[in-house]
Amino acid sequence: MGAINAVTDLSVEDGIAIITINNPPVNALGHAVRDGIVQAMQKADADAAVKAVVLICEGRTFHAGADITEFGKPPVSPWLPEVVTEIENVSKPTVAAIHGTALGGGLEVALGCHYRVAVPSAKCGLPEVHLGLLPGAGGTQRLPRIVGPEQALAMVTSGAHIDAKTANAAGLIDEIVPEGTLRASAIAFAKKVVAENRPLKKVRDMNDKVEAARGKPELFADFRKANARKFRGFLAPEYNIRTIEAAVNLPFDEGMKVERKLFQELMGGVQSAAQRYVFFAEREVWKIPDVPSDTPTLPIAKVGIIGAGTMGGGIAMNFANVGIPVTLVETRQEALERGLGVIRKNYETTAKRGKLKPEDVEKRMGLLTGTLALEKLADCDLVIEAVFENMDVKKDVFGKLDKIVKQGAILASNTSYLNVNEIAAATQRPEWVLGLHFFSPANVMRLLEVVRGEKTSKQVIATAMQLAKKIGKIGVLVGVCNGFVGNRMLAARQAQAQAMLMEGAMPWDIDKPLYDFGMPMGPFAMGDLAGLDIGWSKETSKSSTVREVLCEMDRRGQKTGAGFYDYDEQRNAKPSAVTEKIIKDFAAKAGVTPRQISEQEILERCIYPMINEGAKILEEKIAIRPSDIDIVWINGYGWPVYRGGPMFHADTVGLANVVAKLKEYGPKLGADFSISPLLEKLAAEGKKFQDLK
Ligand code: T1G
DSSP states (O other), X not given: OEEEETTEEEEEETTEEEEEEOXXXXXXXXXXXXXXXXXXXXXXXXXTTOOEEEEEEOTTOSOOSBOGGGTTSOOOSSOHHHHHHHHHTOSSOEEEEEOSEEETHHHHHHHHSSEEEEOTTOEEEOGGGGGTOOOOSSHHHHHHHHHOHHHHHHHHHHOOOEEXXXXXXXTSOSEEOOXXXXXXXXXXXXXXXXXXXXOOOOGGGOOHHHHHTTTOTHHHHHHHHHHTTTTTTOSHHHHHXXXXXXXXXXXXXXXXXXXXXXXXXXXXXXXXXXXXHHHHHHHHTTOBTTBOTTOOOOOOOOEEEEOOSHHHHHHHHHHHHTTOXXXXXXXXXXXXXXXXXHHHHHHHHHHHTTSSOHHHHHHHHHTEEEESOGGGGTTOSEXXXXXXXXXXXXXXXXXXXXXXXXXXXXXXXXXXXXXXXXXXXXXXXXXXXXXXXXXXSTTTOOEEEEEOOTTOOHHHHHHHHHHHHHTTOEEEEEOOSTTTTHHHHHHHHHHHHHHHHHHTOOHHHHHHHHHHHXXXXXXXXXXXXXXXXXXXXXTTOOSOSHHHHHHHTTOOBGGGTBSSSEEOTTOOEEOOHHHHHHHHHHXXXXXXXXXXXXHHHXXXXXXXXHHHHHHHHHHTXXXXXXXXXXXXXXXXXXXXXXXXXXXXXXXXXXXXXXXXXXXXXXXXXXXXXXXXXXXXXXXXXTOOGGGOO
C-alpha cells in the first residue's frame, strides 16, 4: 500500500494493516496526521484482506497530543473528534501501539481504538488542563468509562502522566509488551484478537463504571472541596470536573456535546491563551541566540558550595538529587552540622510523605561532604558561593577560590542582586565566572536565573543552561544589573506598595487585590513569611520605616506571631490595629492626608511599574525576550500561570492602556520614575511585547 501522505504510511502484513505515523518531533496530531489516519483507516476497513489494524508512530513517541501550534487558527477538517469516531467505527479490531507519551489527543486517539498495547516505559495522560483546556476529542467521556470517574477526575485535573503499569492496572492498556518489540508485538496482539474473535471494544459503549457513580454527587462535591485551594483562580480544572460529571450523568453523545461546549469556551478564553503562551515560552528560554545548541559543554561531576545556610543547603540538594557529589564549606563546625542537619531533615520529611525511599535519603546524604577547609574544593568542576550578601565578602571569597580551584572549573555566585562583573573581576579568570541565582527554598523553586557576566564564555553559559535542565530547573539567561530580572521588577512593585501605605492604604488593603489577582500572597504577607528582620539589625535600626518600627517591637513576621499582620496559633493572618497606628503616625508625621485607594489603582500601581521595568530590562538586553521575563515571574515569584506573566498580561490589557495609566499615576510613582521608551513606542504603534521577536 505505501504512503498515504507525507506523514502517514499504510502497509499490510499477513492480514494486519499497519498505519505508521511519522511527524517529528512528537507526532502531534496536526492536519496532515489527522487526514492521514482517516484515509488509512478507511482504506484498511475497505480492504477485505485486512483482518485488523495497528496504529503506531515512528520516532520518540506516540502522538503527544493535538498540534498546539494550530490552536487559535481556523480549524481544518477532519477534526480530531471525527478522527476518533472514524477509528472507533472501523469494522475490524483496531489496536493502538503506544511508546513514549500518549498525551491529550494522542490518548484520545488510542481510546478510539478498540485495544491498546504499550511498552513498559510508555506513559499516558490528558494534560490539557496545563494548557487551560480540557480533552476535546472524547477523552472526558471515554476515559471515565475505562478507569472510572474517580481516577478520570484525578487525571484530567492534574494532567499527570501515568506509567504503563498503572494504566494497565486501570484497564487503559490491554497488554504490556516487551520494550523494543512494540511493532511486532502489536501485530501479534491484533492477530490474537482476530483468532479469538474478540469483540470490537468500543469505549463509548462501556457504561458500567459511569452508571455505578450515577446519583453520587458527593463524589464531585468532595473532590471540588478537597482541591479548592489548588485550583484557585484557574477555570480549566472546574470545567474538566463538569465534563466528568456529564460522563456520569448523561448518555455518551450528550456528554460529548457538553465536552465540546466547555472546550470551546476555554479555547476562546484568555487563560488558555496565556497557558499555551507559557508552554512555548518554557521551551524558548533554552534558545540563546549567540550560544548555538551544539556549543560544547563541560562535564560537572563534582560541585563545591560555600555556605551551608538555607540557600547553600537547598542548592546542594539539587545536585545530590541527581547523583552529583557536593562538598559543602562552612566557617564553623556548628554551622556545618546545622546545615547538614537541615538537609537530612528535609529529605526525611520527603520520605515520610512517601516521595522518597529511606535508602535514597542515605544515598543522597552520602553524596554530601562537609568541611571547614576551602582547599577541599580544589578539584571541583563547579563552585557555587552562597555566603552573606556583601560585595567585600564575595570578592574575598572569589579571590581565594581563584587561587585554590583548578583551572577550567566554573565559579558561580548565588547573589540575588550584586554586580557579577565586579565579583568576576576579583579573579584572573572572569570568563569562567557567572551568577547562578537560585530561589528559596532552592531545592523546591524551579527558577534559576543564570547571570551572564560581560566576560562569561559561551561554553560556561551553555554548560550552566544544560546543568539547570539536569537539576530540574528552568534556567533563564539574564544580564548583570541590580536585581537582575526578578528582583529588579519586584523592587518597582515594592516601592509602590510602600508608597501607598503612606497615602492611606493598609497592608491588607494592598495585599488583597494582588491575592485576588492570583498571586500566592501580597507584598506584606510575603514580608511576614520571609521575616521582616532580613537585613535588619537592632544596632542600626532608627525607627525610620514602618518595617524598622515593627522589628524594634519584635513584630518580625509569622515567626514572632506578629508583623504587618497579627497571627493566631494556626498562623492565620488578621489586620493589626498596632500596625495601623504605626502607619497612620508615619503618614501624619509626613503631613499626608490619608485617602481611600481603590483596589484597581492598587493593582495597577503594583503591576504596571513592574511591566515598565520589564520593558527597560528588554531595552538594556538584560533579558533576551519578553517571554523570558514571564517565565521568571511565573517560576520565581508565583505569578499566576493563567495570566501568562507580567509582559503577556500587559499585552492582554493593551500597552496603550498601561502607558495611559502610568501617565495618570505619574507623580505618585516617584520622582525618579520614567516610562520606558520601548513601552511608549510599542504602545504608540499599537503593538504588543509578543511582536518583539
Ligand atoms: N504540539 C505542537 N508542538 C509540540 C507539542 C504539541 N502537542 N508537544 C511538544 N511539541 C514541541 C515542543 O514545542 C518542542 O518544540 C518539541 O516538540 C519537543 O518538545 C483535542 C486539545 C511530549 C512530554 O499538552 O508535554 O491534545 O522547542 O521540548 O521535554 O484534547 O513536549 O523543539 O521547537 O517539550 O521531551 C495535549 C505537550 C495537547 C503535551 C515531550 N498535549 N507536550 O517533552 O520535549 S492539547 C500536551 C509535552 C490536546 C485535545 C487537546 C512535551 C512532551 P521545539 P519538548 P520533551
